Ligand SMILES: O=C(O)CCC(=O)C(=O)O
């Protein structure tokens with residue numbers, strides 16, 4: 183974790199936090215030293231530039247390394263009607279420009295060989311990869327746990343209402359497109375039941391993180407900016423919500439492309455070169471990674487298989503059908519289903 187003698191990696195200097203009501207504004211992270219933790223509300227603490235560049239690199243590398251294991255961030259599918267980005271034909275060495283295909287099959291424009299099935303993020307439509315696993319399943323989980331504990335300790339020093347945490351699970355999200363994550367509370371069955379904080383770390387691109395200040399009035403409208411707490415999360419920042427604010431409603435409302443520190447792009451490139459099957463996947467020009475540690479001991483032993491993998495439903499169903507029926511039949515069914523849906527839409531339109 184950053185100590186006062188280390189430089190910050192952040193270069194942005196725009197105002198970064200706005201709060202509703204009478205809560206004072208928070209300074210931006212342009213200062214060369216880590217800012218002291220900020221209690222946005224009891225139970226909601228922001229730690230700016232808390233991760234050193236080398237910790238950010240290590241975390242990015244660990245997350246991408248794990249994500250490249252089979253059926254983690256990436257899945258191999260040749261779903262019909264999909265497009266793929268540029269890919270390299272390994273046998274002939276030709277770089278193909280990608281495009282879309284009704285059949286889901288792509289041929290090299292040089293040697294006409296079939297391309298290997300594209301690697302897609304498990305939530306391809308949103309341009310996101312998502313892994314929810316026991317913390318101990320991740321590589322170097324002791325390091326991950328140490329980071330989580332050290333950050334929580336700092337937050338608890340300034341906010342005595344913040345409970346301690348014994349993290350059992352880690353959710354990692356890999357955002358490759360500037361698409362938002364909708365309003366929600368972390369209250370699903372996999373999110374944990376205690377008031378221990380959700381410890382959230384940001385790496386890569388900046389994002390706008392909004393929370394709705396609804397403790398006095400649970401029905402408070404999140405569309406009204408006056409009710410919102412808005413924080414720009416930058417690479418190396420952490421935010422914790424626990425105790426009274428454990429169930430606070432939040433959203434990633436926007437992601438600023440190309441704000442990712444260059445040293446993390448280097449890490450991404452290295453990991454893609456190391457793990458990506460040729461022609462499988464081209465890393466995005468910039469990205470964001472979010473890690474959230476959760477205390478959910480009741481889930482231990484249940485994760486694994488597909489239980490806590492949230493793929494985009496269509497990809498998940500397609501993979502299952504592909505396994506059970508073979509790729510041709512799986513494709514035929516998707517095409518048939520889509521044709522049926524299209525005909526239904528047309529009939530509805532016609533009257
Ligand atoms: O990406 C983020 O910063 C937040 C992610 C989040 O809220 C969640 O996964 O529950």
Ligand SMILES: [Fe+2]
Pocket residue numbers: 366367368432
């Ligand atoms: Fe969340």
